[in-house]
Amino acid sequence: MARHTPKVQRLIDALRILPSVGPKSAQRIAYQLLERNRDGGLQLADALTSAMQGVGSCQQCRTFCEQELCSICGDVSRSQSRQLCVVASSADLYAIEHTGLYNGRYFVLRGLLSPLDGIGPAQLGLDQLAAMLSQAQFDEVILATNPTVEGEATAYFVAELCRKHQVAVSRLAQGMPVGGELEYVDGNTLSYAFSGRKQV
Amino acid sequence: MARHTPKVQRLIDALRILPSVGPKSAQRIAYQLLERNRDGGLQLADALTSAMQGVGSCQQCRTFCEQELCSICGDVSRSQSRQLCVVASSADLYAIEHTGLYNGRYFVLRGLLSPLDGIGPAQLGLDQLAAMLSQAQFDEVILATNPTVEGEATAYFVAELCRKHQVAVSRLAQGMPVGGELEYVDGNTLSYAFSGRKQV
Incomplete structure (x- = not known):
């Protein structure tokens, strides 16, 4: 054969x-x-090599970056902001940037606490976050990790750290997604939406 | 942003x-x-480069190959076979090899006739096939292109070529797939299965 x-x-x-x-x-x-596409294959190979070898981390916020500082940390109008948004990955950072609503700084954990996989506070750069919290004056830290078990555990851990540094902490709202249908939304989400109802 | x-x-x-x-x-x-996988990314880049640059064609059957002749054309017991199976791609060749039923030679068209996309007889190497048909003595050419419009058109064209060289031509049987259900099989297939019924 x-x-x-x-x-x-x-x-x-x-x-x-x-x-x-x-x-x-x-x-x-x-x-x-x-x-059908050998040229495309070669271009992909080249793009892979250059990205895997050439993309590092921002020294402040840990997002993917090719210089010392990323475009957000290097932006004077934003680097003085007193808001800090903590996200799990660079992809989450871009999703928030895409809304155009937030104009503060970020800290990218690049993972979520997962002791079984060997991901502890050191891997998430929490020492670096602690140093950042003690050096700069923040009014608010926004915890924007996913509303999953690992995301909640990580948010809890980071919230403790912020309280030690006397910084106010907030968490993204949970409830019905826009355009969602009551009938099809899962029970947990509906419970959150119900208990977090707002006066109109 | x-x-x-x-x-x-x-x-x-x-x-x-x-x-x-x-x-x-x-x-x-x-x-x-x-x-999570920079090493894997670099390995993929390397594998892409070496495959895109290093994989050529068998000089006889046109399948993907890294030497002059592929393992089938280089196999003495097979290269003397008087059966020739014409397929559209190397992937089809491997599918047939995987059944373990066929022990003859192959010719890989690497495409199907599609005049609108500029794929004519020259692109499918039909000159090379004609030369092969006149040089070697074949008892049968099996047309194993897909039973689609392009596949049928190409099979018709190749069949004409074989007739010119006085070689018998056959086509893969069409009918019910094994394990298929009458109720769900499409009408065309059912018509073929019906008109091609065999005595038991």
Whole structure:
């Protein structure tokens, strides 16, 4: 029985690191690139190498960055802000930036507390956050981690840290998503929405 | 509003060449690799480069190959076979090899006739197939292109070529897939299965 050539097999194996790509999809992608888009494949290889090797972290907020400071920490009008938003990942930071509502600073944890996976306070850069809280004067720290078990545990931990530094802490509101339907929303969310109801 | 850093943006753009990866998935993949699997990303880059640059074609059957001849054409017991199976792609070749039923030679078209996309007989290497048909003695050419419009048109074209060289031509059987249900099979397939019924 014929097998894939060694280089094709290696490409198929390497493609498996992509999320939700199994053996069958990996084979399909490999043959599609070989048959129809070798230039695109080479460009992707080059973009991967340059990003994996060239993208570091902002020394202040830990978001992905190619210089010492990211565009937000380097922005004078924002770096003096007295609001600090703590997020789990750079992707979450961009999602908040995309709303255009927030004009303060960020701190990117790059993960959530997960002792079983070996992710503790040190991995999340909480020493760095503590140093930031004692150096700069903040009026408010906004905890914008996901409303999941790990997200809540991490938010609780960071809130304790902020209280030690006498900074007010807030958490993103929980309730009905805009456009959601009561009938289909899960029970936990509905409970939050109910108990957090506001006078109109 | 903060933007992705240039290298991250370039990676996100480059990832879009993968099938069914849109802007949102590309961003998710880029951040996932940057956050959790930089080594895997670099390995993927390396595998892509080596496959895109190092994988050529078998000089006889046109399947993907890293030497002059593929493992099938280089196999003495198979290269003397008097059966030739014509497939559209290397992936189809592996699918047939996987059944373990066929022990003859192959010819890989690497595409199907599609005049609107500029894919004519020259792109499918039909000159090379004609030369092969006149040089070697074949008893049968099996047309194993997909039973789609392009696949049927290509099969018709190749069948004409074989008739010119006085070689018998066959086509894969069409009918009910194994394990399929009459109720859910499409009308065309059912018609084929009906008109092609066999005595038991």
